[in-house]
Amino acid sequence: MRDARERVRAWDVEELWSFEEPRPPAGPGRLREVVQSLGHELDCEHVAFLLEADGWPAFMQDVDLFGTEELLGSPALETAMSLVAALEPEALDRAGLDRDSLLPIAASTTTIDFFVMPVKPGSPPVAAQVIWLAGGEVERYTSFADFFRHMIAENLDEAESLRKEHAETGG
Known part of the structure; x- marks a missing residue:
């Protein structure tokens, strides 16, 4: 993902996107706090990510991948929860x-795009869909791993689009 983000940064001559590093790893105590709170x-794959990086701001364009700070309650989580609440019953049924x-x-920090995982209280932590x-x-x-791979591909596609745009404009 870091390589993909660097490629986007290299071609983002108009500075469309923010580029931030992933946060330092979450500790096991912090993860227990999140589980207790939720x-x-x-x-399990999400936990593995959080043990490597406790969230990643702007990991794809303007989309923030939440860490324990957000999962414990933050304005970003509240906004995402309001988007969940606003989903039409028909859209939920279709999905x-x-x-x-x-x-x-x-x-996203600017659009209605967000990502969820269905959770089943009382179930063991297994690989869930995103x-x-x-x-x-x-x-x-x-x-989660499949989601992360696709977001790497989205970043690489963005880098290629920016490269082509740059080449076409002669910049």
Whole structure:
């Protein structure tokens, strides 16, 4: 992901996007605090990420990947939860989702795009799907790792688009 973000940065001559490093790893105590606060276990792949990086601001364009700070309650989480609450019942039905079981894990700072994981209180932490929502389902990923791989690809696509735009304008 760092390499993909660096490629975007190299071609972002108009400075469209912010570029930040992932946060330092979350500690096991902090993760227990999140689990206690949420009332359910976290997805095992998501936990593995948080143990490497406790969130990543602007990890894809203007989308922040939440860390424990957000999961414990923050304005970003509140905004994402309001987007969950605003989803039309028909959109939830089409996607086969239960509003009350959606945990936001990432969100745009400027659009209605956000990412959720369905959670099942009382279930063991297993690899859960990640679902991209923007008024309805945009895309679904089989796991956190699959989601992360796709976001790397999205960054690489963005870098290529910026490179082509730069070449066309002669910049």
